[in-house]
Amino acid sequence: MKNQKRVLPALLLSLFAATAVPTAGAAQFSNIYVFGDSLSDVGYFRGFLASAGVPAQLASIMGRYTTNPGPVWSELVAQYYGLSATSSNASNGNVFAQGGARVTEVPGVSTPPGQAQRPVATQISEYLTRANNTADPNALYTVWAGANDLFFNLGVLQAGGITQAQLQTNVLAAATAEIGQIARLKAAGAQYIAVFTLPNIGATPAFGTNPLAPAVTQLSAGYNTTLFTGLQGAGIKVIPVDTFSLFNQILANPAAYGFTNTTGIACGAFPPVTTAATANSLFCYTGNLVAPNANQSYIFADSVHPTSAAHAIVAQFTTSLIEGPTQYGLLAESALSQRARHVRSIGDGLFKGRQEQLGKLGVFVAADGGDFKIESGTGNTGVDSRIRSGTIGLTMRASESVTIGVGYGHSRNKSSFGQSAGSFQTGENVWSLFGSVNSGGFYGTGVVSIADIEYTGIHRNIQLGPVLSTTNANAEGSNASAYLSAGYDFRLGRFAIGPTLAVTTQNVDVNAFDEAGGGAAGLRIQSQKRRSEVWSVGARASVDLGGWTPWVRVTADKERRDDVRFVSATPLSMLAINSTYDIPAYAPDTSYITGSIGVNGAITPNVAVGIAYTKVSGRSGIKEDGVSGVISVRF
Numbered sequence: 340m341k342n343q344k345r346v347l348p349a350l351l352l353s354l355f356a357a358t359a360v361p362t363a364g365a366a367q368f369s370n371i372y373v374f375g376d377s378l379s380d381v382g383y384f385r386g387f388l389a390s391a392g393v394p395a396q397l398a399s400i401m402g403r404y405t406t407n408p409g410p411v412w413s414e415l416v417a418q419y420y421g422l423s424a425t426s427s428n429a430s431n432g433n434v435f436a437q438g439g440a441r442v443t444e445v446p447g448v449s450t451p452p453g454q455a456q457r458p459v460a461t462q463i464s465e466y467l468t469r470a471n472n473t474a475d476p477n478a479l480y481t482v483w484a485g486a487n488d489l490f491f492n493l494g495v496l497q498a499g500g501i502t503q504a505q506l507q508t509n510v511l512a513a514a515t516a517e518i519g520q521i522a523r524l525k526a527a528g529a530q531y532i533a534v535f536t537l538p539n540i541g542a543t544p545a546f547g548t549n550p551l552a553p554a555v556t557q558l559s560a561g562y563n564t565t566l567f568t569g570l571q572g573a574g575i576k577v578i579p580v581d582t583f584s585l586f587n588q589i590l591a592n593p594a595a596y597g598f599t600n601t602t603g604i605a606c607g608a609f610p611p612v613t614t615a616a617t618a619n620s621l622f623c624y625t626g627n628l629v630a631p632n633a634n635q636s637y638i639f640a641d642s643v644h645p646t647s648a649a650h651a652i653v654a655q656f657t658t659s660l661i662e663g664p665t666q667y668g669l670l671a672e673s674a675l676s677q678r679a680r681h682v683r684s685i686g687d688g689l690f691k692g693r694q695e696q697l698g699k700l701g702v703f704v705a706a707d708g709g710d711f712k713i714e715s716g717t718g719n720t721g722v723d724s725r726i727r728s729g730t731i732g733l734t735m736r737a738s739e740s741v742t743i744g745v746g747y748g749h750s751r752n753k754s755s756f757g758q759s760a761g762s763f764q765t766g767e768n769v770w771s772l773f774g775s776v777n778s779g780g781f782y783g784t785g786v787v788s789i790a791d792i793e794y795t796g797i798h799r800n801i802q803l804g805p806v807l808s809t810t811n812a813n814a815e816g817s818n819a820s821a822y823l824s825a826g827y828d829f830r831l832g833r834f835a836i837g838p839t840l841a842v843t844t845q846n847v848d849v850n851a852f853d854e855a856g857g858g859a860a861g862l863r864i865q866s867q868k869r870r871s872e873v874w875s876v877g878a879r880a881s882v883d884l885g886g887w888t889p890w891v892r893v894t895a896d897k898e899r900r901d902d903v904r905f906v907s908a909t910p911l912s913m914l915a916i917n918s919t920y921d922i923p924a925y926a927p928d929t930s931y932i933t934g935s936i937g938v939n940g941a942i943t944p945n946v947a948v949g950i951a952y953t954k955v956s957g958r959s960g961i962k963e964d965g966v967s968g969v970i971s972v973r974f
Contacts, residue, residue: 367718368479368531370433371422373413374462374520375483375535377404377438377621377644381414383426384438384621387451391612393622400624404438406605406634407624409647413481415654420479421717427465435462438621441487443516448487448494459484459520467527474527479661482521483535483580485562486643488513489555503554510558514565518573525575531922533578533657534570536563538586544604545642559583567916578660579918581910584859585656589638589649596652596804597635604641605633620644652804659801659860661922662720664906666756668924669713669722670763670794671869673754674818674847676711677726678788680965681748681769682822682843683707684730685786687939687949687969689742689775697736700974705730709953709965714757716960719925721757726750726965732771734971743774748790761798761809767791767818780837783825792816794849801860810854810861820845826879836880839892845871853911865907865919872899875933887940898929931958937967945973 373379385402389395400408410418413434417424425432437457439447445456457465459482467474474480492509495501501509517534524532540546541556563583570577593601606623608615613622620640628634635648645653688703707728715721728750736742752765769790776783797812826839847869854861877894905921937951948970955963 367716368420368422369475369477371413371417371420371424371479371481372466373424373434373436373481374459374466375436375481376440376459376487377436378486378535379411379413379434379436379481379483380404380438381411381424381426381434381436383428383434383436384451384454385426386428387454388622391451393612397624397626401622404620404640404644405623405650406620406628406637406640406646406648409634410650411647412650412653412657415651416479416481416657419654419658427462435466436483437462439487440484441491442484442513442520444488444491444513446491448490459517463520463523467523470527472527474524474529476528476530478529478531480524480529480532481535481657482517482524482532483582484517484520485510485513485537485566486540489537489540489558489562490643493551493555507558507561510562511565514562515569517566518569518575521570521577522573522575531578533580533660534566535580536566536583538582539590540643542586542590543643544602544639547602564916567913567918571917576920577918578920578922579910579913579916580657580660581859581912582653582656584910584912585653588859589652593638595806597648598638600633600637601639603629603637604639605629605637605646606640648804655801655803656860659803660862660908660910662718662760663799663801663860663862664864664908664920664922665718665924666720666760666799667797667864667908668867668904668906668922669720669754669756670765670797670814671816671847671849671867672713672925672927673711673722673724673752673765674767674792674816675845675869675871676724676963677728677750677752677765677767678769678790678818678820678845679843680707680709680726680728680750680967681730681771681788682786682820683935683951683953683965683967684728684748684969685732685744685746685771685773686784687951687967688730688732688734688746688971689744689773689784697738699736701734701736701971702974703730703732703734703969703971705732705967705969707965707967710962712962713925713927714960714962719757720760721960722754723757724752724754726752728767732773740776740778741774742777744772746771746773756799759800761800763797764795766793766795769818780828780830780835781825782828784823786820786822788818788820788822790818790820792818792847792849794852797852799854799857801857803860808857808860810857812852812854812864814850814852814864816847816849818845818847824875828879828881833883834880835882836878839875839877839879839894841875841894843871843873843875845869847871857911859910859912861911863909863911863914865909867904867906867924869904869924870900873897874899877933887938889938890936892935894933896931896933898927901926901929927961928957928959931961932956947971947973 382402609622684705732746734744824841879892881890
C-alpha cells in the first residue's frame with residue numbers, strides 16, 4: 340500500500356527529471372579565507388612561542404592577539420557558518436593573516452625575531468598559488484589591514500624620518516595598495532569579500548592622552564575613505580564592515596556592552612618575556628589577566644588589540660551584515676504564497692459561476708487561511724508566516740462555454756523570522772480579471788492579477804554582545820501575476836478523471852527601505868525583485884453525488900526561474916561612499932508536489948458552497964498548507 344501511494348507523485352516528478360534541481364540555500368559559504376594582520380590572526384606565531392620557552396601547555400592555547408584562549412572574530416565567523424579557521428602555516432590552514440603584517444610593504448610591525456615577513460600581498464599570493472589562481476566563488480574572503488602601515492609610519496615620523504605630510508601620503512598609499520590586493524581576489528573569481536575599515540585607532544590605549552590621538556583618529560578615517568571610495572571607483576563590490584563606527588558606538592556606551600574599562604589593558608606581564616609596561620596580548624591568557632574576568636569587562640587586551648569579548652561583538656557585527664540582506668530576501672518570497680491563495684479562491688468562485696444561467700450575474704465570497712514556513716538553517720534565518728485572505732468576486736456566464744468575472748482580494752500575513760531574528764507583517768490588495776472556458780470534457784481558466792503590498796512592522800534583531808537592538812522599517816511592494824490552466828475530464832458515469840496543466844507567473848517587487856534603530860549595523864535594503872514561473876502537471880478526479888461533488892487534485896510543480904537572486908544592501912554609516920554589496924537570497928527547492936482535496940455543492944437553488952484543503956509536499960525546508968472556503972450566490 341505504501342508503494343502504491345508513491346506511484347502518482349513519482350510519475351509526475353519524472354516529467355521534470357531532465358532539469359537539475361539546485362540545492363536550497365542562501366549565504367552558505369563553502370569555506371572562509373582570511374587575510375590581514377594581528378586582528379585576524381588565529382595563531383600564526385604559536386610555534387614561535389614554544390621555541391621562545393613558553394611551556395607547551397600554554398603555547399597550545401596562546402598565540403592569538405587577544406585574551407587567550409578566547410577566539411578572535413575570524414574563528415567565530417567561521418564557526419557560525421559551520422567552517423573551521425586554522426592558521427595557514429598549519430596543514431591546509433585557511434587563515435593567512437599574520438600579526439604585524441602591512442598591506443604590501445616590509446618590514447612588518449613587531450614581528451617576532453626570525454619569523455617570516457608576510458604582508459597581505461604575500462598572503463594573497465600564497466592562497467592563489469595554492470588555488471591555481473582560481474578563487475572559490477562560493478567562499479567568504481575577508482581582508483582587514485592597514486593598521487600596521489599607520490603604526491610603522493608613525494614610528495618613522497616620531498624618529499624624524501618623514502614629515503607629517505609624508506605620513507598622510509604613505510598611509511593613504513597603503514589604502515590604495517589594499518584596493519589592488521582586493522582586486523586580485525576579485526579577478527581570480529572571489530565573489531564575497533568582506534573588507535574591514537580601520538577602527539578608531541586614536542581611541543585605543545596606545546594613544547591615551549597622547550596629543551597625536553586626534554590626528555590618528557583623522558588618519559584612520561582618511562584611510563577608510565580612501566579605501567572604500569577607491570573600491571567604489573574601481574567597480575569592486577565588497578561587504579563593508581565598518582568597525583570604525585562600531586567601536587565608536589561601543590565606546591560611547593561601554594556599560595551597555597558589559598565593559599567597565601575602556602582605557603586600560605586586560606593583559607598583565609608574562610615574565611620574563613614581557614613586563615606590566617610591555618604587556619602583549621600574544622602572551623596573554625587567563626593566568627595573567629590584571630583582574631578576574633578582565634577578558635569580558637575590558638575592551639582592550641593590550642594597547643591596541645581587542646579582548647575576546649570585543650572580538651565576539653565584531654563577529655556578530657560581521658555576520659549581521661551578511662544575514663540581514665538574506666533575511667530581508669524572505670519578504671519577496673512570502674508574497675508568492677499569498678498570491679497562490681488568491682488564485683485558489685478565484686478558481687473556487689468560478690466553479691459555481693459556470694453553472695449559472697446565460698447572462699446572469701453571480702457573486703462569491705471566499706476565504707483562505709494557512710501557514711507558510713521556511714525552516715531556518717545555516718545562512719538562513721527562515722520565516723514562519725500565518726496568512727489569512729479573503730476574496731469577493733462577480734461572475735457572469737457570457738455563453739454556453741465561457742464565464743468571465745472580476746475580483747478583489749485582501750490578505751494579511753503575520754510573519755516571524757526564525758532564530759528570534761525579527762518579524763514583519765504584510766497587507767496585500769489585489770485586483771483580478773478572470774475567465775474560464777468549458778467545452779465537452781475540456782476546461783481552461785485564466786486569471787490576471789495586480790496588487791500593491793504594504794510591508795509594515797519590519798523588525799530585525801541584532802545581537803551585539805549583551806545588547807539586543809531591534810530595527811524598525813516599513814516598505815512598499817507590488818505583485819503582478821498570471822495564471823493559466825487547462826485540462827480534460829474523461830467521464831465514467833458519475834466519475835470524472837483526467838490530466839491538468841497550469842502555469843503561474845509572478846513578478847514581485849519590494850521597494851528600498853532604511854532601517855531605524857540599528858546603530859552601526861543599520862542597513863539600507865535596496866529594491867529587490869522575485870520572479871517566479873511555475874509549471875504544473877498532474878491529474879484531478881471528481882465524483883458527482885447529485886448536489887455535491889467531492890474532488891481531488893495532485894500536481895507536480897516546477898519552478899522554472901531558478902536563477903540566483905541577490906539582495907543588495909548598504910550600511911547606513913557608509914551611505915556617503917555608496918558601499919553597496921550583494922548577498923544571495925534564499926533559494927528554495929524548485930520541484931515539489933501540491934495536493935488538494937475538497938467538495939463543492941448547493942445548499943439552496945441559489946446558494947452554493949465549497950471547502951478545500953491544500954498541502955505542498957516534497958519541498959525541502961518548506962512547509963505550506965491551507966484551508967479555503969467559498970460561498971456563491973446567484974442573482
